[in-house]
Amino acid sequence: MSVMDRQELLLPLPAQQGGPCGYTDADLTSGSRISAWLRAGTERLRRAWRPPGEAGGIDSEEREPEDCVEQLIRILLHHTFNYQSRGRLAPLLEGLRQNLRQQVRERRPITFFFLYNGGYRASPLAGGPRFIFRPDQTELALLFQIAALQERVAAIYPAGIDFVIVVNNGVSSWVNHIPCATTEAYAAELRRMIRASGAEGGIRVLVQSEVEGYGELDPDTPVTPRPALSAKEHEIVERFLGRRCSEAEARLLNAFYALSESIWAEQLRPIAAAQHAILFRQVAHPSTLSFRPFAGGAIRVQNGTLGFHESEGRLIPRLVTACLADHMSVRPVPVAVPGAAVDDPAPGVGHA
Numbered sequence: 433m434s435v436m437d438r439q440e441l442l443l444p445l446p447a448q449q450g451g452p453c454g455y456t457d458a459d460l461t462s463g464s465r466i467s468a469w470l471r472a473g474t475e476r477l478r479r480a481w482r483p484p485g486e487a488g489g490i491d492s493e494e495r496e497p498e499d500c501v502e503q504l505i506r507i508l509l510h511h512t513f514n515y516q517s518r519g520r521l522a523p524l525l526e527g528l529r530q531n532l533r534q535q536v537r538e539r540r541p542i543t544f545f546f547l548y549n550g551g552y553r554a555s556p557l558a559g560g561p562r563f564i565f566r567p568d569q570t571e572l573a574l575l576f577q578i579a580a581l582q583e584r585v586a587a588i589y590p591a592g593i594d595f596v597i598v599v600n601n602g603v604s605s606w607v608n609h610i611p612c613a614t615t616e617a618y619a620a621e622l623r624r625m626i627r628a629s630g631a632e633g634g635i636r637v638l639v640q641s642e643v644e645g646y647g648e649l650d651p652d653t654p655v656t657p658r659p660a661l662s663a664k665e666h667e668i669v670e671r672f673l674g675r676r677c678s679e680a681e682a683r684l685l686n687a688f689y690a691l692s693e694s695i696w697a698e699q700l701r702p703i704a705a706a707q708h709a710i711l712f713r714q715v716a717h718p719s720t721l722s723f724r725p726f727a728g729g730a731i732r733v734q735n736g737t738l739g740f741h742e743s744e745g746r747l748i749p750r751l752v753t754a755c756l757a758d759h760m761s762v763r764p765v766p767v768a769v770p771g772a773a774v775d776d777p778a779p780g781v782g783h784a
Contacts, residue, residue, distance in 0.1 A: 439760045442466065443556065443739045443752050444569050444767035455766055463765035466740055469747050470569060473576040474770040478630040480579035480586075500589055501532045504542065507584045508710075508721060513577065515730045516722050524721065528710065535708055541594040542585060545638070545700070545709040546723055548574070548597050549734040550604030551615025554671045556736035556752040557762070562674040565614055567622045569769050570738040573726035573749060575626065578635055595635045596709065597622070598700065602640035603692045606649040607685060608673050612641040621773055628771035640696060643703070655691050657683040671735070671754070726751075 444466050455463070495503070505528060509518055535542050553564040578595045586592040599622075601615035619639045626635050640646060661669070661682055669682040669689075677685070704711060712723035714732050725733045726749045736753035739762070752762055 441739045441741055441750060441752055441756070441760055441762050442747075443737065443762050443764045444769070445764045446766065446769075455764075459763065459765045462742070462763075463767045466569075466747060466765065467768045469740075470572060470767070470770055473572070474629055476583075477575055477579040480582040481631050481634050495588060497533065497536050500536050501529055503588045504532050504536075504585065505529065507581070507588075510584075512584075512727075513581055513724055514722050515724060516716050520716070521721065524719065528721075531708060531710055536589065539591055540708075541591045541634070542589070543594040543596065543707045543709040544712055544723075545596045545598050545704045545707075546712040547720075548599060548714070548725075549732075550608075550610065550672075551599050551601035551618045551639070552604065552610060553734045554736060554754065556739075556754055556757055558754065558757075563610075564737065565618050566773055567618065567625050568737065568772050569767065570726075570733050570751075571622055571625060572629075572769060572771065573729075573738050574733070575629055575631060575635065577724060577726060579631065582634055593634060594707075596707075597635065597637045599637060599639045600693075600696050602646060602649075603689070603696055604672075605641070606651070606692045607689045615639075616641060624773075625771040638703070640699070643699060645699075649692060649695065653688075653691065655684065655687045658686045659683070661686060667755075 582593050604610040605612050666682045711720045713720045736751050739752035740747045741750050
């Protein structure tokens with residue numbers, strides 16, 4: 433295998449997005465393999481939320497509450513779901529134990545709030561739509577991760593989990609002027625994907641703009657621009673704004689984003705506390721556990737679209753971003769994503 437072959441990434445796309453030349457036989461073969469991988473994952477997803485009597489292999493033996501709590505912590509810190517070191521998470525462990533003790537005493541599903549995205553993702557390729565407003569294999573891979581967590585938790589704690597995917601689309605509206613109607617449609621499609629996967633009993637979607645009392649933030653709210661941004665930080669601002677911007681505008685938008693996030697955090701805190709929820713983030717944070725958004729992932733998936741690297745006959749999930757596409761060979765392949773819509777977003781939305 434050549435160096436170029438080893439650097440190739442497969443980017444799943446619906447068949448009609450294959451371009452004017454269509455797909456080659458190799459593309460079709462790779463697409464079929466990825467489709468089979470997704471179907472197998474979806475079947476595991478369905479099994480994770482079957483009634484206890486049908487699940488098979490679930491150990492429903494009663495355990496001592498403290499033993500159960502310690503086993504739950506080991507699951508949450510396992511590298512399958514978390515990529516932060518135990519030492520780095522040490523300050524959070526006592527609070528985590530207290531939370532789990534209460535939920536275990538009440539014999540309720542362990543509730544998690546996962547801070548996911550703003551209701552859209554950046555396109556991984558130049559040209560075409562700037563943004564992606566429809567769930568695809570990227571979101572489906574998250575559901576696979578949640579199902580894996582459910583299986584491990586239910587094996588030692590039959591009440592299982594209650595997993596809430598949090599969409600902060602109000603922040604997207606305030607900072608990047610992404611219409612809430614568009615991001616609410618994304619959330620509706622995500623909920624439909626969850627229902628189609630049979631996981632609605634354990635996975636929910638919480639949308640910022642649907643929270644009681646939500647209102648638009650005044651764009652003229654005073655904010656002090658960041659004194660300086662790195663080239664990477666500037667590029668991130670532009671990626672989610674969907675256009676080029678000056679350094680001064682980027683510094684202002686970055687500060688406005690921080691303000692918007694802090695306001696949303698204040699709104700979300702009592703909602704999470706009322707449900708005794710444990711917070712997850714995609715990336716490392718000093719006060720929050722990390723949760724991989726796909727197997728092996730340690731990145732914000734709103735930066736692109738889930739693709740695959742083929743290695744020794746195995747498909748390895750990897751996020752395809754516009755930055756990565758500049759340095760590696762990206763080959764689009766046709767894939768049928770279980771539970772995903774394939775029609776285009778509303779005309780004019782998210783296009784350059």
